[in-house]
Amino acid sequence: xxxxxxxxxxxxxxxxxxxxxxxxxxxxxxxxxxxxxxxxxxxxxxxxxxxxxxxxxxxxxxxxxxxxxxxxxxxxxxxxxxxxxxxxxxxxxxxxxxxxxxxxxxxxxxxxxxxxxxxxxxxxxxxxxxxxxxxxxxxxxxxxxxxxxxxxxxxxxxxxxxxxxxxxxxxxxxxxxxxxxxxxxxxxxxxxxxxxxxxxxxxxxx
Amino acid sequence: xxxxxxxxxxxxxxxxxxxxxxxxxxxxxxxxxxxxxxxxxxxxxxxxxxxxxxxxxxxxxxxxxxxxxxxxxxxxxxxxxxxxxxxxxxxxxxx
Numbered sequence: 466x467x468x469x470x471x472x473x474x475x476x477x478x479x480x481x482x483x484x485x486x487x488x489x490x491x492x493x494x495x496x497x498x499x500x501x502x503x504x505x506x507x508x509x510x511x512x513x514x515x516x517x518x519x520x521x522x523x524x525x526x527x528x529x530x531x532x533x534x535x536x537x538x539x540x541x542x543x544x545x546x547x548x549x550x551x552x553x554x555x556x557x558x559x560x561x562x563x564x565x566x567x568x569x570x571x572x573x574x575x576x577x578x579x580x581x582x583x584x585x586x587x588x589x590x591x592x593x594x595x596x597x598x599x600x601x602x603x604x605x606x607x608x609x610x611x612x613x614x615x616x617x618x619x620x621x622x623x624x625x626x627x628x629x630x631x632x633x634x635x636x637x638x639x640x641x642x643x644x645x646x647x648x649x650x651x652x653x654x655x656x657x658x659x660x661x662x663x664x665x666x667x668x669x670x671x
Numbered sequence: 672x673x674x675x676x677x678x679x680x681x682x683x684x685x686x687x688x689x690x691x692x693x694x695x696x697x698x699x700x701x702x703x704x705x706x707x708x709x710x711x712x713x714x715x716x717x718x719x720x721x722x723x724x725x726x727x728x729x730x731x732x733x734x735x736x737x738x739x740x741x742x743x744x745x746x747x748x749x750x751x752x753x754x755x756x757x758x759x760x761x762x763x764x765x766x
Contacts (some may be wrong), residue, residue: 479758480759559710576696603698607747623748625738630756631713631731 515583519659522553523585523635527656527667528649530562531640537564538652544635548585555584559632563663565639569622572663573634574602574612580628586658593662603627613664626663636660638667675759676729680706682734683765684757692720695761703765704736707754715758729758 482488498505525549530537540546544560560582563571575581576599581589592598602609606623610616617623626634638660644652647670659665676682686701691762694716709732738751745751 539738577694577696603753604742605746606751619748621753623738623747625753627696627753628694630716630758632710632756663747671684671736 481643518584519588520586520656520661521653522551522587523582523658523661524647524653524656525551526553526568526585526635527637528653530637531652532649535597539639540637555633556581557584558582559631560585561632561633562637563624563626564637565663565666566625567621567639569624570663571624571626571634571636572606572608572618573626573628573636574599575628576600576603577629580633582633585635586661590658608662613659615665636663638663638665641661641667641669644670674709674712676709676730676732676764677761679707680707681685681765682706682757683763684734684755685763687760687761689717689720691717693761695715696755697750697756698741699736699755699757702736702741706736710756713758715716715760729760732757732759732762734762745754 481489482491493534497503500506526540529542529551536547536550539550540562541564545555548555548560563573565571574593579589579594581593582591589604594604598609603618603625606625607617610623640652641655644655655668655670656664660667681703682705683703684695684699684701688697688700709730712728712730715723715727715729716725725740733754734757736755737749737751738747738753739745739749741753
């Protein structure tokens with residue numbers, strides 16, 4: 466292809482691209498800006514919005530589900546609408562909740578990429594995107610969970626959810642014992658990111 | 672949109688290996704399980720990946736597989752399961 470026009474150098478505060486793919490990514494980004502598909506400000510705002518989401522939002526949902534059986538039911542039937550009740554917008558992806566019970570422990574993975582309920586948990590941890598986690602947790606979930614310090618009793622079924630297409634999953638961990646009468650905000654301190662992915666249980670209050 | 676399969680139906684995930692983008696991991700190809708739930712219809716990833724419109728929409732299913740059948744050397748409990756999202760054009764009826 467003819468290439469006889471001048472390109473400006475990358476932005477001065479950007480490091481020099483190290484690989485062909487990094488260069489390709491930058492070129493694509495610059496083209497999208499040049500063609501007005503989105504503006505630099507819109508891009509910055511979107512990144513800021515994505516990075517402002519933390520697992521605290523997911524914890525609010527779980528805490529409400531722990532104290533309110535009707536809410537838990539609404540989460541099961543229409544999770545995007547139920548989280549909207551708490552001011553969380555998850556309308557872009559089909560959120561589905563998975564309840565841990567004394568009979569079943571749920572754990573989530575995306576073997577094909579890194580699908581994750583970002584609007585509830587923020588950006589996924591590095592290990593969630595890593596090939597070892599993605600390839601192993603579908604095949605030996607109990608061993609992988611044990612490496613996270615989570616031993617699931619033999620009497621409980623371990624159910625892996627491979628997020629291969631359109632749904633995004635939030636695990637509702639079991640409510641720890643000795644938390645009767647706790648408020649939602651007290652409970653939310655026991656609800657960690659990892660417990661909502663399913664590689665851990667909720668924290669114990671003791 | 673009429674779904675071909677219903678909750679509880681036994682289904683087999685197609686064993687096909689197209690070079691182009693698709694959303695079925697190799698480990699699940701050929702596996703037999705049952706429909707855990709029927710989800711909505713969505714655009715076909717094969718078409719969306721190359722700028723197409725994804726039409727006709729395809730019904731998406733959650734298919735439940737038994738781990739001991741999926742992995743002959745599975746080191747877990749016999750009740751352990753794996754749920755996976757599969758589009759209708761990747762499912763076959765299984766008696």
